[in-house]
Amino acid sequence: MFELIGVPPQALFGQLLLGLINGAFYAVLSLGLALIFGLLNIINFTHGAQYMMGAFAAWLLLNLAGLGYWPALLLAPVIVGLTGVLIERFLLKRLRGLDPLYGLLLTFGLALIVEGAFRQVYGVSGLAYPVPPSLAGGVNLGFMFLPLYRGWVVLASIVACLVTWAVIERTRLGATLRAATENPALVQAFGVNVPRLVTLTYGFGVALAAFAGVLAAPIYSVHPLMGANLIIVVFAVVVIGGMGSILGSVLTGFGLGVVEGLTKVFWPEASNTVIFVIMAIVLLIKPAGLFGRAT
Amino acid sequence: MMASGVRVAAAVGVLAALLLAPFAIYPVFLMKALCFALFASAFNLLIGYVGLLSFGHAAFFGFSAYVAGHAAKVWGWPPEAALLAATLVAAVMGVVFGALAIRRQGIYFAMVTLALAQMIFFLSLQAGFTGGEDGIQAIPRGVLLGVFDLGKPLVMYYFVLAVFLLGFLIIWRTINSPFGSVLKAIRENEPRAVSLGYRVDRYKLLAFVLSATLSGLAGGMKALVFQLASLTDVHWHASGEVVLMTLLGGLGTVLGPAVGAVLIVGIQNYLAALGAWVTIVQGVVFVVVVLLFRRGIVGELLARRRKGV
Numbered sequence: 001m002f003e004l005i006g007v008p009p010q011a012l013f014g015q016l017l018l019g020l021i022n023g024a025f026y027a028v029l030s031l032g033l034a035l036i037f038g039l040l041n042i043i044n045f046t047h048g049a050q051y052m053m054g055a056f057a058a059w060l061l062l063n064l065a066g067l068g069y070w071p072a073l074l075l076a077p078v079i080v081g082l083t084g085v086l087i088e089r090f091l092l093k094r095l096r097g098l099d100p101l102y103g104l105l106l107t108f109g110l111a112l113i114v115e116g117a118f119r120q121v122y123g124v125s126g127l128a129y130p131v132p133p134s135l136a137g138g139v140n141l142g143f144m145f146l147p148l149y150r151g152w153v154v155l156a157s158i159v160a161c162l163v164t165w166a167v168i169e170r171t172r173l174g175a176t177l178r179a180a181t182e183n184p185a186l187v188q189a190f191g192v193n194v195p196r197l198v199t200l201t202y203g204f205g206v207a208l209a210a211f212a213g214v215l216a217a218p219i220y221s222v223h224p225l226m227g228a229n230l231i232i233v234v235f236a237v238v239v240i241g242g243m244g245s246i247l248g249s250v251l252t253g254f255g256l257g258v259v260e261g262l263t264k265v266f267w268p269e270a271s272n273t274v275i276f277v278i279m280a281i282v283l284l285i286k287p288a289g290l291f292g293r294a295t
Numbered sequence: 296m297m298a299s300g301v302r303v304a305a306a307v308g309v310l311a312a313l314l315l316a317p318f319a320i321y322p323v324f325l326m327k328a329l330c331f332a333l334f335a336s337a338f339n340l341l342i343g344y345v346g347l348l349s350f351g352h353a354a355f356f357g358f359s360a361y362v363a364g365h366a367a368k369v370w371g372w373p374p375e376a377a378l379l380a381a382t383l384v385a386a387v388m389g390v391v392f393g394a395l396a397i398r399r400q401g402i403y404f405a406m407v408t409l410a411l412a413q414m415i416f417f418l419s420l421q422a423g424f425t426g427g428e429d430g431i432q433a434i435p436r437g438v439l440l441g442v443f444d445l446g447k448p449l450v451m452y453y454f455v456l457a458v459f460l461l462g463f464l465i466i467w468r469t470i471n472s473p474f475g476s477v478l479k480a481i482r483e484n485e486p487r488a489v490s491l492g493y494r495v496d497r498y499k500l501l502a503f504v505l506s507a508t509l510s511g512l513a514g515g516m517k518a519l520v521f522q523l524a525s526l527t528d529v530h531w532h533a534s535g536e537v538v539l540m541t542l543l544g545g546l547g548t549v550l551g552p553a554v555g556a557v558l559i560v561g562i563q564n565y566l567a568a569l570g571a572w573v574t575i576v577q578g579v580v581f582v583v584v585v586l587l588f589r590r591g592i593v594g595e596l597l598a599r600r601r602k603g604v
Contacts, residue, residue, distance in 0.1 A: 037402075043402045043405070043406065091582070091586065094586055095585070098589075100401060100402050101348045101401070101402065101405065102585050102589065104348070104350075104402060104405055105538065105542065105581060105585050106581065106582055106585040106586070108535060108538075108581060109577075109578045109579070109580070109581025109582040109585065110578065110581075110582060111578070112535070112574050112575070112577055112578030112581065113574075113575050113578035113579060113582070114578075115574065116571040116572070116573075116574030116575035116577075116578060117571070117575055119570075119571040119574070120570065120571040120572065120575065228531075229413075232409055232410060232413045232531060233410075233413075235406040235409055235410055236406070236410035236413075238406065239399070239403060239406050239407055239410065269421055272417040272420075272421075273414045273417050273418065275410075276410050276411060276413060276414035277414070279407070279410055279411075280395050280411070283395050283396075283398050283399065283407065284395070284398075287398040287399060
């Protein structure tokens, strides 16, 4: 076998794939954060916990109701999204017009409650979730072995991001949404029910997080704290990309995942911190973020 | 506002209570509360008086604990030198973090500080001198200035109390100085402060460094008190806790953060055996305070007083 820069190609492509998968989660999660921030002006700290809830919802559907992966991929985001709707209606709504920092603090508190509760019930050992039989096994691509499920995760994430992009940029609903982001009072005056739009947007952003959680369940074990550290990396991704553009968030997410994967190959010790270092560099060179507008 | 005579009497009363407290209450609990009270007061300097929410103060607190622990245990430094080293390292970190973080405002500032602190967490996990998952254990308290044996709980308590009062005095002086007034002006209306000719970034950075430095002092002290420096204190959880203490006591009040710290440390002690319940209760306190009394306990009391008069 040939070698690339002293690294066997299986290891290189294997890590690249892992990087793409992590990047897929960064992309979907930062997309949800950006959507919510655009309309609610709130950074949703509960996002990581809601990703975890998605994975747990899939696990519970399987073990309590006997529903497999495919129904869960649809149902879990709906269920978790509905809890998001409740959170917006009864809690976040009361913070309208206040300093956005209070939204951050409230959702941080919610994350502590949710993660604490799951930890209390399910412990910290993590639960296994099987790969769906239809996606078991893999294919040999010649230069690497591709487990089918991992390929599916990347594909499904890209599709989810593209659909979200298309809805927001290419449909009437999306146009209303963008208008409400720019000027909620004016859109309200045109007869659009902006508060409902806000609630649904939060629910949708949360559902995206839960969708990522279901995708993650067969790869990582289902664990109460699986979203806690992830969300901090996603925050760094959001700072690097800026929250101004949807495609920007998606590209930043995937790109950083790949960079992280490559770091794992060439300098494993730095792989945990590389995204934070990139964030520091971006802050020095382009403080508004790669795709952000100066505020 | 209280008359100055009443204020002095209240201050003397609190001081007397602090001096007598170790005879009535378990000293380790008191020392822990004092460390966190200083930490929260230092944190409040930033959120309460400049309006900057740092979600990464555990980096200064926790990493300084490692520095103090390493200096005291491995290098055999006396406690005053170990604490000084911890404080200086926190100051340097404050300069670097502050210079990066103040390039963004509001919500982004919080995310940047959180991410930078997470980087310190991973460094602490991987760096050899921190002892990884085990932390630095059995840190000697040593003999202060070659005279006071900090191994004795009462001596240690009065030392911690003295450091706390020193730190608290520095914070109090800062917020009641012309510098503090400029900070408040930035908090209230940053563009206006800029148009008045203040170099806002320099003020913000200085406040950030001061806050980080005193947080480091608190962290170093905690390492000496518990003779342990561990990952707990650099974890984002610790950053969240100091936010909670300050919020519960009252953002931007002088005494609020200390009150909040005592309450939260009390809750931790009370619920320690119940595992994840500590986290749940802290989350509930966050939600309740944000929804129902954003001014915090001390802030709410002050507001009521003002209304009553």
